[in-house]
Amino acid sequence: MTDQPAADATARPNVARMYDYFLGGSHNFAADRAAAERVLEIFPETGVAAQTNRHFLRRAVEYAAAQGVRQFLDIGAGLPTQGTVHEVVRTVAPDARVVYVDYDEVAVAYARQLLTDVPGTAVVQGDLRRPDDLLAHPDVRGTLDLDQPVAVLLLAVLHFVSNDDDPWAAVARLRDASVPGSHLVLSHLTLDGIAPELAERGKAIYRNSSAPLVPRTHAETLSFFAGYDLVEPGLVETTRWRPDGESEAVDSHGYAGVGVRR
Secondary structure, three states, rough: OOOOOOOOOOOOOOHHHHHHHHHHOOOEEEEHHHHHHHHHOOOHHHHHHHHHHHHHHHHHHHHHHHHHEEEEEEEOOOOOOOOHHHHOOOOOOOOEEEEEEOOOOHHHHHHHHOOOOOOOEEEOOEEEEEOOHHHHHHHHHHHOOOOOOOOEEEEHHHOOOOOOHHHHHHHHHHOOOOOOOOOOEEEOOOOOOHHHHHHHHHHHEEEEEOOOOOOOOHHHHHHHHOOOEEEOOEEEHHHHOOOOOOOOOOOOEEEEEEEOOO
């Protein structure tokens, strides 16, 4: 990284930068790498699972674009450095518009640097837990027309929102602010089938990071799609959502799906 932020902003592991490390990126700091390596000691396949999630993003964005969606709201985008939404969608729809949202000021600052000269994109500091503020942000309103279909992307972000913050209500508010034909693209960590002691060790690492880790069951994840019609094959393991040839034999420890607003 260049123009690095103050030390107090980098001393605590940040989930966006840890994810960047899992993807093989360079936009991370020592604390992020140390925490990520501890996760890899428990779940060695995490790096491949992160890539699997990125492959799902590509397939789902291409699907939405093929259905005519030209607007994308990527919430919890982190650092748009590895297979970005605007890069993916513009191979299908060069006129597509994309807003990247993250609540972390460091991630937002770097994303703005990376996208300074990319037309039709915006980077917004916003919080999924406050959807009304996010939707009212002038850069969201100035880039997206919410009277037209929009794809809301929630990729590997809801499992960093606690039940106390009611992520289901936040997703419902985003749904209600969109028109029929809008898409919800969602992936979510699960620890279904994982030994409880391993799950607890993994969650303990994230308790010392910028966000807690809240894995959810298939039923809990499915409930985020209330008001949407799931497209085939439904909510499935991430590797099973319309695979198109990537080598993804690893268990992704996640569910993924795409819904269309009724």
